[in-house]
Structure formats: C-alpha cells, structure tokens
Amino acid sequence: MTAKQTVTDVLIVGAGPTGLLLAGDLATAGVRVTVLEKRGTESNLTRAFAVHARSLEMLDARGLADDLIATGRPLGSLRLFDKVRVDLSNLPTRFPFVLITPQSNTERLLQERAEKAGATILRGVEVTGLRQDAEGVTLEAREDGRTTGYRARYAVGTDGVHSTVRDLLGIPFPGESVVNSVVLADVRLEREPAEVITVGATEDGFAFLAPFGDGWYRVIAWDRHEQHPDGTPPPLERIAELTRNTLGQDYGLHDARWSSTFHSDERQAPNYRSGRVFLAGDAAHCHSPAGGQGMNTGLQDAANLSWKLAAAVQGWATDALLDTYQTERHPVGKAVLRSSGALVRLALAHSAPTRALRGALTTIAEHLDVVATRGAKLVSGIGIRYAAPKDAHPLAGRRVPDLRLTGLEEPREDGPASPERLYEALRGGKFVLVSNDELSAADPWADRVVTAAPADPHGKLRDTVLLIRPDGYAAWAAVDPGRGELRAALAHWLGTPGDN
Numbered sequence: 001m002t003a004k005q006t007v008t009d010v011l012i013v014g015a016g017p018t019g020l021l022l023a024g025d026l027a028t029a030g031v032r033v034t035v036l037e038k039r040g041t042e043s044n045l046t047r048a049f050a051v052h053a054r055s056l057e058m059l060d061a062r063g064l065a066d067d068l069i070a071t072g073r074p075l076g077s078l079r080l081f082d083k084v085r086v087d088l089s090n091l092p093t094r095f096p097f098v099l100i101t102p103q104s105n106t107e108r109l110l111q112e113r114a115e116k117a118g119a120t121i122l123r124g125v126e127v128t129g130l131r132q133d134a135e136g137v138t139l140e141a142r143e144d145g146r147t148t149g150y151r152a153r154y155a156v157g158t159d160g161v162h163s164t165v166r167d168l169l170g171i172p173f174p175g176e177s178v179v180n181s182v183v184l185a186d187v188r189l190e191r192e193p194a195e196v197i198t199v200g201a202t203e204d205g206f207a208f209l210a211p212f213g214d215g216w217y218r219v220i221a222w223d224r225h226e227q228h229p230d231g232t233p234p235p236l237e238r239i240a241e242l243t244r245n246t247l248g249q250d251y252g253l254h255d256a257r258w259s260s261t262f263h264s265d266e267r268q269a270p271n272y273r274s275g276r277v278f279l280a281g282d283a284a285h286c287h288s289p290a291g292g293q294g295m296n297t298g299l300q301d302a303a304n305l306s307w308k309l310a311a312a313v314q315g316w317a318t319d320a321l322l323d324t325y326q327t328e329r330h331p332v333g334k335a336v337l338r339s340s341g342a343l344v345r346l347a348l349a350h351s352a353p354t355r356a357l358r359g360a361l362t363t364i365a366e367h368l369d370v371v372a373t374r375g376a377k378l379v380s381g382i383g384i385r386y387a388a389p390k391d392a393h394p395l396a397g398r399r400v401p402d403l404r405l406t407g408l409e410e411p412r413e414d415g416p417a418s419p420e421r422l423y424e425a426l427r428g429g430k431f432v433l434v435s436n437d438e439l440s441a442a443d444p445w446a447d448r449v450v451t452a453a454p455a456d457p458h459g460k461l462r463d464t465v466l467l468i469r470p471d472g473y474a475a476w477a478a479v480d481p482g483r484g485e486l487r488a489a490l491a492h493w494l495g496t497p498g499d500n
C-alpha cells in the first residue's frame, strides 16, 4: 500500500441510492464522511422506477420529495399481476401514490444533497481490502493503478448485490435464483401506451413498459422458453415480438439505445453488522423487482442506520443502539423477500395449482378491503413498524404520520421559513419531542432534539408526550408522564447531556 491514508469518521463503499442517502444524512449531522465508488462516472443505468410512499416521506424529511415528484408521474394504484392492483389512493400519507421516475433522478437529488452537506464522493476508487480493530476500520482500494488506504471509525458496505465488503467480512449471502434470462431494453415507441405503467403476463411469460419521461421507455420481458446468458440480449425484433405477444398490443418498439439481460436472485445476509462495519441496501438483501421494493428498502435501511451511526460518532450512542439496526431492518428485509418472492412466483405461475391459486387470490384481493388495505400498506412501506418493549406505549416503534405542529424553533437556512409539520421538523436530523407542556425538560439535550406542541392542543395527542426518532418512528410515548419519567426517557434515547 502507498503511504497515502485518508482519515475520516465514516467510509461508505458504493454511491448507489443507499450510500448516497446515508452520506447525506451523516454529513448533515456534522459527521465527516467519504464515499468510495468504483465507477469513474455517475451511473446512467436506471433499474428502479417506483418510489413508494414511505420512501417519499423519508425524502420529505430531507426536503427532497417535492423536487423528485416534479421529475415523475404519480400513480394511485399499482398493478401486480392479472387484475390484482393495490389501491394506494387511500393511504394515510401526504403521498397516497407510487411515483414513477427513473432511479437516476433519485440518485441525482441524493448526490446533490450529500455534496452540499459536505460529504466527499470519490469516483474510480474500488475497495479491495478491509481490516478492523478496536478503534476503527481500514479499507484498501485500487485507484489509477495504485493501492491506497482509507481509515475511519466505521464503514458501511452499500456496494450492491455483489458486495465486496460483504465478502471481505466473510458474511454469507444464502438464497436462490428466482428468474433467469429477463430481457431489458431502452426503446422508443410508435404508439404511447394508455397507462403510465403497462404490465402483462401470459402462460409463457411477462412484459413491462415504463417511461423515462423524455420519450424513451424501459421494456422488461421474459419468456419461459428462452434462455439468454446474462448480458447477451436477443435482437430488438425479438424483444418487440416478446412484448407484443405478452401485452397483446403492438406499441411499435424501435431504436433500442441499450439492451441487456439479467437474472434475479432472492438472498439475504444473516448479519447486517460485523463489529464496526455494516451492510445496507442490495449488499444486505436482494429479491425480484416485482412490487418495486429494492431501492425503497435500501433507502429505508440507510435512514434507519444514519442517525444511530451519527450518534455513535458523536459519542452518545450505546453499542446496543447500533445493534438495533440489525434487529429492526433484518426482519423488514426478510418480509420484503417473502412478499416479492410470492408475487413473482404467482406472476410466473405455470402449473395448474399455482394458476388456480393466482385466480383465487385475484378474487380475494378484488373483494376484501382488509386484504387490499394490508397490501397497500405492505407495498408502500407505510405499514412498517419496529418492535418495542412489551410494556411500552402502543405508539412506540410505529411510523409517525406527518403531524401538524406549532412552536417549532430553529428553522434551517435551507428549510421552510416556519416549519409547521413533522417532516419539516425532521430535516435537521434530530429527534422531535411533541408535547403540550414539559418541553423545557428537553433543554439539556437541545443539540439532539427539537421541541414542538401539537397544532391542535385538544386533539389525539392532548395528554400524550411523544418522542420521535430522526427516521420518523416513535421512540417513546406516555400519557401525562411526570418530569422525571420524561427525563429518564430522554436520557435513555439521547444519552447523557453534553456527552459529545
């Protein structure tokens, strides 16, 4: 290794959506962060098109949701297969839809935010080695034909499905292949489809069309009788034929600017943490694109980890808090693997029993509101909740909706002039304490928590004191707690005042 060694607080390997959101959060919290990305230039390969409601809420808590929505098209329902649609229009959120926008738009906004907040993003740097000791982590990287060293207190592998960090840690990635020989192409169409997203399936395969918004469309097609090794797509004429046969309409595909093939695996790392190194996003879990969950889950991993890691760097997080990244996010990853796996298997159903099951589920989903509502909450991420102690208030661990608030201090330079809702209050990356009184109890922790009262003092939170984590989930709540109880809860979640 050369003598050069860059020292920082957190090293992030991989500048995909997961790494970029994490970098922006850490930099906003004042943590020194460097992202190492092996690609020399920004990615122009869009995979994800769907940004779900919970991710939009997370982006809203970073001041990015409205800008992202301006780049795409909101859809009030999402068709999964056959006639099965999830209706998102009744979700209890500011974003009752799925946003269709190419992944590159999400990455661009996240990168701009991270750089503005002070994150260093180094491209053309491929991580090849990792060592850790009691004080920190050393990464070895190849850049410009040389090997260089990077040192930090913590490192996070957000380096995708083929994660080098995961391999260097010796963490396995068990699972199986779900579907092979899926063809991708970016094309122009002679006839614009009637719907924003066009999906179809037959006995032989499926096809999907989504707009980039600039006249180009992404087509994804699969035929069970065709095998194409990864990276060797069939000619455009065949892709057009597959799409036409499956969708039952000829949209006049022409002018492919790019095409490829891929196979989709269903895998999950058993451990998201090894000492001072964490895994997030596709490095920790991967599954079929059905339901559009991958990028969304990665963004939410990053939002869960960032404030815990910032607190550790600032010296007020316990090791147990860092462990909650695994206990909270591993079950979410597992549930996503299960639901996207079930979807893809039903969509690819070939055997008579599975096709019968698919028919039955179609009927159930069409007629049972409760199934439809659960489906919408599952797909959108709005239904995610984290485990809380048995004797905790029922709100603990739950997602907190965008409450109307009053009395918020500290408007940020780049934030709204007078914040009046929770997702604006979260933009500084701090906890939010909501209460009709006793707010001064939080004064000693003013560097870690902002305080506000519910806008409606007589509403549901009239007697409840609610402490909300920087990722928008309830840390703790109590009805009419005494000052001592409140201070104990603040000390539990925010450490000893003045520790940093």
Ligand SMILES: Cc1cc2nc3c(=O)[nH]c(=O)nc-3n(C[C@H](O)[C@H](O)[C@H](O)COP(=O)(O)OP(=O)(O)OC[C@H]3O[C@@H](n4cnc5c(N)ncnc54)[C@H](O)[C@@H]3O)c2cc1C
Pocket: 013, 014, 015, 016, 017, 018, 019, 036, 037, 038, 039, 043, 047, 048, 049, 050, 051, 103, 125, 126, 127, 128, 158, 159, 160, 161, 162, 163, 164, 165, 184, 220, 262, 280, 281, 282, 283, 289, 291, 292, 293, 294, 295, 296, 297, 298
């Ligand atoms: C066809 C398709 C459609 C999809 N549709 C959706 C959808 O609609 N919605 C959705 O939510 N998800 C979707 N996904 C999944 C989504 O694209 C991924 O989940 C998402 O890109 C994962 O983000 P990430 O940041 O974790 O990893 P990645 O985006 O894979 O980024 C990893 C980064 O790490 C870099 N890297 C790798 N190794 C190293 C190294 N050794 N050193 C330095 N850098 C390294 C890579 O160059 C890359 O930039 C789809 C996927 C596919 C294939």
